[in-house]
Amino acid sequence: MATNSDTIICKLGGIFTRFGMPEELMTDNGPQFAAEQLRCFAAKCDFRHITSSPNFPQSNGMAERAIKTAKWILKQDDPDLALLSYRSTPTEPTKESPARLLMGREIRTTLPVLKESLMLKWPDLETVKMNDAKAKQCYEKYYNRRYSTKTLPPLSVGDRVRIKTDEEKVWTTTATVQCQEATPRSFTLETGCGGTPRRNRRHIRLGDQELIFPLEMDISQPNDPNEQCGPVGQYSSATRRNMVVYLHP
Structure with a gap:
């Protein structure tokens, strides 16, 4: 199935028709979500579209966990029955099943169940929110x-x-903070070459903080063989490979 902007908009339109338009939509930074068509669709449907921090999937953890669950369901012998079981099983954070949170009642499955449990009975949403908040605090702890x-x-x-990103080894790229984005701990920066990357706070270090060189980099060796080594050359090779160098803007 194609994952271009037109397909995404078509699928979102079907979801909005069934459940109503959201106030906020959060996605990753895929090209299909950054296209002009989706921006126009967001303006038309009057919802706010925000994106997670680039190169940091953890900032979009809810979607990543949902994808993991969906893949597990699709691997079962009967995906429809597995999905039915998932929707009828209370989750640990909320203590309520997805079906009851959405429809106000439990759904009938292959397991024996009392008719009273299938009657309409909305859960206490304040209790659900409190249980969810406590669970998230526990996860964070x-x-x-x-x-x-x-x-x-x-x-x-x-x-x-x-x-830098998690794939890079050293903090070599310098930049200036331009603004903070709507997503928590996400900032837009301006580099010396004119680029404006967006990074999570995890990938940003203040200019006067320490810069740790990787183990394979020997910072005592000059590029020019005739050039004299600085004070770093006074230390042993093992010491040099674990040195912390302080850089100032």
Whole structure:
């Protein structure tokens, strides 16, 4: 199936007809979502379209998790029955099934069930929101503990920074903060060559912070054989390969 902008708009139109138009639509930065057709469609349907941070799928974690669940369902012997089971099973964060949250009642499956449970009975949405918030706080707590995360210093417009992605090894590209995007922890930057990349705070480091060279880079060796090594050359090779160099804008 084609994944161009026209196909996306057609599928979204069917969803909006069935469930109503949303106030906000969040996607990744695929070319089909950045096209002019989708911007016009968003203006026509009066919803706000925001995108996640480039090169950082974790910022769009809800969609990534939904894709993982959909792939698991499609691998089952009977995908329709697997989807029915998923929709009728209460989730851990909300303590309610997707079917009851959407329709206000449970749906009948192949398992025996009392007729009373199929009657219309809306859940307490405030309790659902509270349970969901508690679960997310718990996830955040254990994630931060496992990966020893730390709070990064805030950024302001005009700050000189260095940027990289997870695939790059060193913080070599310099840039200036232009503005903060609607997505949390996402910033638009301006590089020295005129580019305006957008990066998550994870991929941005203030210009006066430390720059750690990779292990395979020997910073003591000059490009010119006749050039004298600086103070770094006074250290052993093992020490040089683990040195932290402080850079100032």
